[in-house]
Amino acid sequence: MTNKNGKKSNEDTGLDANLNAYLKDNADGQLEELMEWLRIPSVSTQAKYREDMVRAAQWLGDRLETAGLENIEIIETQNHPLVYGDWLHAGANRPTVLLYGHYDVQPPDPEEKWNTPPFEPSVRDNNLYARGATDDKGQLFLLVKALQALMDTRGKLPVNIKFIAEGDEESGGPALETYVKLNGEKLAADICLVSDTEIVSPDQPSLIYGLRGLWGCEVVVRGPKGDLHSGMYGGVIHNPAQALAELIAAMHHGDGRIAVPGFYDDVADLDPAEREKLAESPQDDAVFLEETGVPALYGEPGFTPVERIGARPTLEVNGMWGGFINEGFKTVIPAEARVKISCRLVSNQDPDKIARLFTEYVTQIAPPTVSVEVIPLFGIRAVSVDPDSPAMRAAGRAYEKGFGAAPVFKREGGGIPIVLAFREVLDAQVVFLGFGLPDDNAHAPNEKIHLPNFYRGIRTVIHFLDELATGKG
Amino acid sequence: MTNKNGKKSNEDTGLDANLNAYLKDNADGQLEELMEWLRIPSVSTQAKYREDMVRAAQWLGDRLETAGLENIEIIETQNHPLVYGDWLHAGANRPTVLLYGHYDVQPPDPEEKWNTPPFEPSVRDNNLYARGATDDKGQLFLLVKALQALMDTRGKLPVNIKFIAEGDEESGGPALETYVKLNGEKLAADICLVSDTEIVSPDQPSLIYGLRGLWGCEVVVRGPKGDLHSGMYGGVIHNPAQALAELIAAMHHGDGRIAVPGFYDDVADLDPAEREKLAESPQDDAVFLEETGVPALYGEPGFTPVERIGARPTLEVNGMWGGFINEGFKTVIPAEARVKISCRLVSNQDPDKIARLFTEYVTQIAPPTVSVEVIPLFGIRAVSVDPDSPAMRAAGRAYEKGFGAAPVFKREGGGIPIVLAFREVLDAQVVFLGFGLPDDNAHAPNEKIHLPNFYRGIRTVIHFLDELATGKG
Numbered sequence: 001m002t003n004k005n006g007k008k009s010n011e012d013t014g015l016d017a018n019l020n021a022y023l024k025d026n027a028d029g030q031l032e033e034l035m036e037w038l039r040i041p042s043v044s045t046q047a048k049y050r051e052d053m054v055r056a057a058q059w060l061g062d063r064l065e066t067a068g069l070e071n072i073e074i075i076e077t078q079n080h081p082l083v084y085g086d087w088l089h090a091g092a093n094r095p096t097v098l099l100y101g102h103y104d105v106q107p108p109d110p111e112e113k114w115n116t117p118p119f120e121p122s123v124r125d126n127n128l129y130a131r132g133a134t135d136d137k138g139q140l141f142l143l144v145k146a147l148q149a150l151m152d153t154r155g156k157l158p159v160n161i162k163f164i165a166e167g168d169e170e171s172g173g174p175a176l177e178t179y180v181k182l183n184g185e186k187l188a189a190d191i192c193l194v195s196d197t198e199i200v201s202p203d204q205p206s207l208i209y210g211l212r213g214l215w216g217c218e219v220v221v222r223g224p225k226g227d228l229h230s231g232m233y234g235g236v237i238h239n240p241a242q243a244l245a246e247l248i249a250a251m252h253h254g255d256g257r258i259a260v261p262g263f264y265d266d267v268a269d270l271d272p273a274e275r276e277k278l279a280e281s282p283q284d285d286a287v288f289l290e291e292t293g294v295p296a297l298y299g300e301p302g303f304t305p306v307e308r309i310g311a312r313p314t315l316e317v318n319g320m321w322g323g324f325i326n327e328g329f330k331t332v333i334p335a336e337a338r339v340k341i342s343c344r345l346v347s348n349q350d351p352d353k354i355a356r357l358f359t360e361y362v363t364q365i366a367p368p369t370v371s372v373e374v375i376p377l378f379g380i381r382a383v384s385v386d387p388d389s390p391a392m393r394a395a396g397r398a399y400e401k402g403f404g405a406a407p408v409f410k411r412e413g414g415g416i417p418i419v420l421a422f423r424e425v426l427d428a429q430v431v432f433l434g435f436g437l438p439d440d441n442a443h444a445p446n447e448k449i450h451l452p453n454f455y456r457g458i459r460t461v462i463h464f465l466d467e468l469a470t471g472k473g
Numbered sequence: 474m475t476n477k478n479g480k481k482s483n484e485d486t487g488l489d490a491n492l493n494a495y496l497k498d499n500a501d502g503q504l505e506e507l508m509e510w511l512r513i514p515s516v517s518t519q520a521k522y523r524e525d526m527v528r529a530a531q532w533l534g535d536r537l538e539t540a541g542l543e544n545i546e547i548i549e550t551q552n553h554p555l556v557y558g559d560w561l562h563a564g565a566n567r568p569t570v571l572l573y574g575h576y577d578v579q580p581p582d583p584e585e586k587w588n589t590p591p592f593e594p595s596v597r598d599n600n601l602y603a604r605g606a607t608d609d610k611g612q613l614f615l616l617v618k619a620l621q622a623l624m625d626t627r628g629k630l631p632v633n634i635k636f637i638a639e640g641d642e643e644s645g646g647p648a649l650e651t652y653v654k655l656n657g658e659k660l661a662a663d664i665c666l667v668s669d670t671e672i673v674s675p676d677q678p679s680l681i682y683g684l685r686g687l688w689g690c691e692v693v694v695r696g697p698k699g700d701l702h703s704g705m706y707g708g709v710i711h712n713p714a715q716a717l718a719e720l721i722a723a724m725h726h727g728d729g730r731i732a733v734p735g736f737y738d739d740v741a742d743l744d745p746a747e748r749e750k751l752a753e754s755p756q757d758d759a760v761f762l763e764e765t766g767v768p769a770l771y772g773e774p775g776f777t778p779v780e781r782i783g784a785r786p787t788l789e790v791n792g793m794w795g796g797f798i799n800e801g802f803k804t805v806i807p808a809e810a811r812v813k814i815s816c817r818l819v820s821n822q823d824p825d826k827i828a829r830l831f832t833e834y835v836t837q838i839a840p841p842t843v844s845v846e847v848i849p850l851f852g853i854r855a856v857s858v859d860p861d862s863p864a865m866r867a868a869g870r871a872y873e874k875g876f877g878a879a880p881v882f883k884r885e886g887g888g889i890p891i892v893l894a895f896r897e898v899l900d901a902q903v904v905f906l907g908f909g910l911p912d913d914n915a916h917a918p919n920e921k922i923h924l925p926n927f928y929r930g931i932r933t934v935i936h937f938l939d940e941l942a943t944g945k946g
Contacts, residue, residue, distance in 0.1 A: 045801025106803055113699070171801065198705070212704060216802055225766030226586070227917040230789045231685060231887025232671070234817050235781035236761050238771035241790035241812075242725065248718035256711075288709050293698030298711035298842040308708035316703045317714035318805050319796035324813065328518025328644060329689055329850060330579055331815050331887075332791050332916050339714075340797065342804050344707050369771040377802060414704025414804075443805050444700040 010455045013401050015462060018153045026149070027455060031128070033063075034141050034454070035121040038130035042137070044080055044104035044171040053167050056103045056137075057081040060165055063144050068151035069163060077175035080104060080167030087147075087161045095468050096160040098189035098428060099147075100418065101140025101196060102169035105132035106443045113445035127448040135442040138449040139195040139435055139457065140165055146461035158469035162189055169196075169417065172216070172378035180421045190429065191391045191468065192422040195461070197412055197434025198442075200282060202450055205399035205460075207392060208432040210310055210411035211419060213345030213382035215354045216318075219247065219362060220373045221337050227323075228333040237333065238369035241322035244337040247372065250365050251315055251341075256299050258315045258343075260361045263354070268347035270303075270311050277409055281306045283438075291438055310411020314344040344413060351379025380417040383430070391429040394467035398433070402460030433457075433464060483928045486874050488935060491626045500928060503618050504601070506536075507927070508594040510610055511603035517553055517577035517644040526640050529576045529610075530554040533638055536617050541624035542636060550648035553577060553640030560620075560634045568941050569633040571662035571901060572620075573891065574613030574669060575642035578605035579916045586918035600921040608915040611922040612668040612908055612930065613638060619934035631942035635662055642669075642890065645689070645851035653894045663902065664864045664941065665895040668934070670885055670907025671915075673755060675923055678872035678933075680865060681905040683783055683884035684892060686818030686855035688827045689791075692835060693846045694720065694810050700796075701806040710806065711842035714795035717810040720845070723838050724788055724814075729772050731788045731816075733834045736827070741820035743776075743784050750882055754779045756911075764911055783884020787817040817886060824852020853890040856903070864902040867940035871906070875933030906930075906937060 010027055012020045042056035043049040060083045061072050069085035083103070088096070108118035108131045116122040121130035132138065143163070150157050164187065166176040180187060199205045223240035224233070253259050270278075285297055288305050299308045308314075322337025324330035343354055359374040366372035386392065387409055399407040412432070422428050435457035441447045483500055485493045515529035516522040533556045534545050542558035556576070561569070581591035581604045589595040594603035605611065616636070623630050637660065639649040653660060672678045696713035697706070726732050743751075758770055761778050772781045781787075795810025797803035816827055832847040839845035859865065860882050872880040885905070895901050908930035914920045 045803075046799070107797070107799065107801060109797060109799060109803070110700075214704075214804070216804070223765075223767050226914065226919070227583075228765060229887060229916040230787070230791060230815060231687075231817060231885070232782065232911065232915065233761075233765060234787040234789045234886060235772045235785055236770050236778040237765050237767045238729075238769075239790050241793045242721060245718040245721035245790070245793065246725075248715060249722035252715065252719075288706075292696075292701060292706060292710050294696050294710045294842060295844060296711075296841045297709050298840075299708045305709040309705065312708055314703070314707035316707045316804075316806060317712050317718070317796060318703060318803060319798045319807070320714045320718065320810065321794040321798040323790060323792035324580070324582060325792045325794040325811075326519070326580060326582060328580060329813060329815070330518075330582070330791060330916060331687070331689070331789075332579075333789060334792070337793065338798075340802060342703060342802070344704060367771075368769045369767060371768060412704070413707060414702060438705065441699065442705070443702040443803060446699070 013459045013463065015459060019149060019462065022149055022153050023458065030145050031451070034128065034138060037137055037141055038121040038132055039119055041119045042104050042132065042167065043107050044167050044173070046107055053080045053104065057083050057167060060103055064163060067144050067148035069147065069161070075179065077179065079173035079175040082176060082179055083165040085163045087157050090157055090160045094159045095190040096162065096188070097465065097468060098162045098164060098187060098192045098422065098426070099143050100164055100192060100194050100422070101143060102136045102166050103140060104167040104170050105135065105137065106170050110445060115446055126451050128451055129446055129448045131447050133447050133449040134436040134440040135447065136169065136196040138454060142435065142454055142457040143195055143461055146458045149458065150462060158465045162187060166418065172417065176418050177421045180418070180425050184425050187426055189426055192426065192428045192430045193464070194416060194419060194430060194432050195434055196416055197432045198436030198438060198440065199434060200408060202437065202453060203403065204282065204405055205403045205407040206410040207387065207395055207399065207407040208410050208412045208434070209387040210384040211382060211415050212310070212413055213349060213351060213380045214342055214415045215345060215351040215379040216340070216342035216377045217355070217358065218375045218377060219339050219341060220375065221247065222335065222371045224333065224335050227335050230331040230333050233333055238367060239333050240370055241334055241337040243367060243370045244322060244339060247362060247365065248317060248320070248339060255301050258313065260357050262357045263313065266348040266350065267313060270307060275307065278306050278411065279304065280408055281410060309413040311346055313346050313349060316342055318342055346382045349382065351381060355379060380415055381420055382415070383419050383423065385430050389429050391431045391468065395431045395433055395464055397467050398460050398464035401463045402456045433461060486932045486936065488932060492622060492935065495622055495626050496931065504924070507601065507611060507614050510614055511594040511605055512592055514592045515577050515605065515640065516580050517640050517646065519580055526553045526577065530556050530640060533576055537636060540617050540621035542620065542634070548652065550652065552646035552648040555649060555652055556638040558636045560630050563630055563633045567632045568663040569635065569661065570938065570941060571635045571637060571660060571665045571895070571899070572616050573637055573665060573667050573895070574616060575609045575639050576613060577640040577643050578608065578610065579643050583918060588919055599924050601924055602919055602921045604920050606920050606922040607909040607913040608920065609642070609669040611927060615908065615927055615930040616668055616934055619931045622931065623935060631938045635660060639891065645890065649891050650894045653891065653898050657898050660899055662899055665899065665901045665903045666937070667889060667892060667903060667905050668907055669889050670905045671909030671911060671913065672907060673881060673883070675910065675926060676876065677755065677878055678876045678880040679883040680860065680868055680872065680880040681883050681885045681907070682860040683857040684855060684888050685783070685886055686822060686824060686853045687815055687888045688818060688824040688852040689813070689815035689850045690828070690831065691848045691850060692720065692812050692814060693848065695808065695844045697806065697808050700808050703804040703806050706806055711840060712806050713843055714807055714810040716840060716843045717795060717812060720835060720838065721790060721793070721812060728774050731786065733830050735830045736786065739821040739823065740786060743780060748780065751779050751783070751884070752777065753881055754883060782886040784819055786819050786822060789815055791815055819855045822855065824854060828852065853888055854893055855888070856892050856896065858903050862902050864904045864941065868904045868906055868937055870940050871933050871937035874936045875929045906934060
């Protein structure tokens with residue numbers, strides 16, 4: 001198997017001969033097993049998939065057991081189950097690493113835009129297409145396979161391992177956070193390995209030292225008590241869809257800055273040294289234009305795209321609807337219109353404060369002709385880690401061995417809710433060892449994982465655990 | 474049966490004894506037959522109802538035959554069938570009246586808001602609830618029952634009758650217009666009776682002397698080539714849903730006036746005499762606030778609600794959508810967002826010119842960060858008729874007999890596309906003899922017809938035809 005630049009993806013990356021042979025021999029089986037895993041539609045935000053979520057948790061627990069982990073638990077919560085397992089026999093002089101991933105996936109909508117069905121995994125051109133292939137079932141699965149490879153070949157692991165997976169990452173459910181807070185001792189670790197991010201390109205790994213936070217809400221604009229005929233009432237009442245559009249338009253200034261007063265108050269300035277480091281990223285305007293296909297980029301003036309994605313907050317419409325949206329035409333004034341909005345947060349922005357500022361602003365600009373309700377849904381703070389910690393240096397060496405190239409440093413635009421609790425409750429160093437790619441279509445139709453990355457990912461995780469065992473800073 | 478003010482709806486309105494007895498005896502049967510008719514889901518804009526449309530046309534043809542009409546035809550068109558029948562034996566000294574209605578209905582969306590299913594007619598409190606009950610199958614059906622009552626009791630009609638019904642009124646299809654243009658002689662008539670409008674209240678009939686036109690389009694805003702993760706791309710591209718909201722917001726000034734340059738150029742000023750006449754309408758601010766339930770009215774400054782609905786143009790969002798709009802949350806930047814917009818037109822506003830002005834304006838204000846397409850869908854001009862013509866005076870007398878009150882004069886906000894062709898091609902006087910009510914929920918969930926109005930409607934149509942036969946001006 002070769003990656004898109006022609007290099008072998010399952011090439012020897014300096015692992016011992018046994019491991020190397022094992023990984024080559026088991027590559028096909030690992031792929032088949034991953035496809036079985038992706039066939040379970042583990043969508044956390046929609047009630048109809050509830051049983052599939054339980055099935056996915058059970059499946060993962062079984063695989064942890066097969067990999068040689070102990071004390072496997074499927075932990076019931078008020079939302080979806082957690083999955084736990086550990087192996088704690090490396091000795092007190094070796095660090096303890098908590099491995100994290102999530103087995104829930106985004107809804108597959110819009111399903112008609114998938115080339116092959118979202119829950120029928122399909123391999124094309126070295127990519128495996130399925131919902132969850134990269135975010136996060138594929139990446140979670142490669143952690144398990146790395147542990148299994150070590151156990152199967154060496155009969156032991158180089159470090160003490162705790163493994164926790166959740167099913168509420170995409171729905172913002174608090175189950176894992178609550179569990180972490182109540183079980184600080186059980187989950188105590190020196191390092192948290194999070195594999196739920198992406199690297200810049202198949203041949204250019206990147207190390208993340210910042211993640212944005214997230215605050216989300218739904219805004220409802222209500223007008224008449226029922227839908228009205230636009231001929232009989234058009235001209236005397238404020239169309240709720242129009243009123244909502246006017247509210248949405250007022251959320252940004254014309255130049256792309258967010259118009260909510262106070263929104264930027266707790267955003268730290270970027271220091272010149274960091275800007276220099278970020279400027280080394282190969283992701284310039286041309287890359288984003290090519291990746292997205294938009295006619296021109298957009299965003300806050302005074303910042304590069306990489307800065308805007310990692311170090312600046314956003315306010316985005318994730319969904320907006322009102323009135324007649326089916327085939328045909330219906331000359332109706334809708335009774336209400338709704339929008340789902342989320343804000344990416346950075347630095348010290350507090351989701352609760354953002355909720356208050358946003359609600360105050362919307363309430364203040366809402367016209368008297370409709371009623372407006374803001375329903376806050378979830379919020380997590382941004383996080384940043386020391387790019388120069390021993391664990392980060394170990395991750396850098398692991399990436400270099402696994403991919404043949406030293407990683408660049410990066411701020412990531414998306415958030416991973418639980419990371420904050422790992423750091424604050426467990427006091428662990430967090431390392432993001434991700435293997436997704438920018439064109440993996442996470443959260444979108446035709447999500448995929450690049451198979452060479454999947455295999456290199458397994459090797460990189462093994463290198464990382466070995467690096468941690470040597471204790472080199 | 475009594476109306477909501479306690480008056481008998483099927484009371485003797487001065488018709489001859491035979492007819493009066495016939496109408497009382499047949500009231501229950503007429504209701505049952507209407508319910509049968511409303512059970513056929515004749516939605517013209519959605520392909521899945523195509524066979525039901527054919528069934529509805531056939532059903533109507535059968536009833537015309539039962540009523541005693543001749544030369545019944547189900548006329549195939551490129552869209553839905555037309556239904557024709559006539560009775561031309563009243564003599565050359567009697568006028569010829571073309572009766573018009575449409576058998577297609579609006580889609581039932583949103584179905585979950587109906588108290589009883591849209592295609593399972595249900596009687597509650599003197600109202601019959603079903604999609605099409607008032608618009609227009611109920612009103613069309615009462616024309617047929619008026620003709621049948623005359624034929625069954627007198628064996629003849631007071632005037633020559635041509636009857637044409639279409640199935641494309643709600644979809645803006647051109648089938649009937651094309652047919653009228655090609656069959657001017659066959660459809661030639663002195664008077665066109667259109668029963669597809671409403672009166673002010675059950676005890677206050679109204680006569681319409683103006684109808685607004687309509688222009689409709691869909692606007693598509695396209696951004697990235699696929700949906701994107703809002704964390705990974707939020708901050709570098711213009712969210713198409715946001716861009717669409719900004720476009721929609723820019724379509725009106727803050728005070729409610731339409732912002733499209735030139736939009737009002739061909740709108741005639743209201744003359745003081747007409748404003749005085751319109752001011753007699755009982756529909757003041759309080760009535761509209763009560764009917765709609767909105768916290769405050771909205772619209773163009775300087776005009777009363779009745780003036781805004783009848784004599785001023787509008788631009789309304791009928792449907793708007795983009796991104797993830799299902800249960801749950803998906804932090805996505807949608808690839809595109811869409812809006813269905815329609816404009817009510819008045820005076821000399823030309824739909825083609827409005828299409829051009831609108832498209833130019835949207836193109837001019839569209840930002841370079843997205844691509845914007847305007848797809849014009851349909852257009853009809855406004856129409857007004859002489860409120861003092863002999864046919865209008867006959868209609869006034871018929872309403873007075875049927876409802877016990879002289880009608881007030883009114884401009885109607887909605888349009889009826891074919892009226893223009895009736896007037897221009899057939900050179901016929903158009904009379905709107907409508908029996909709907911403002912709270913009938915036309916185009917909305919829980920559409921109904923007020924049953925006393927249905928029965929009074931049959932009587933009023935009979936009075937009207939008798940009035941026309943006497944030839945009094």
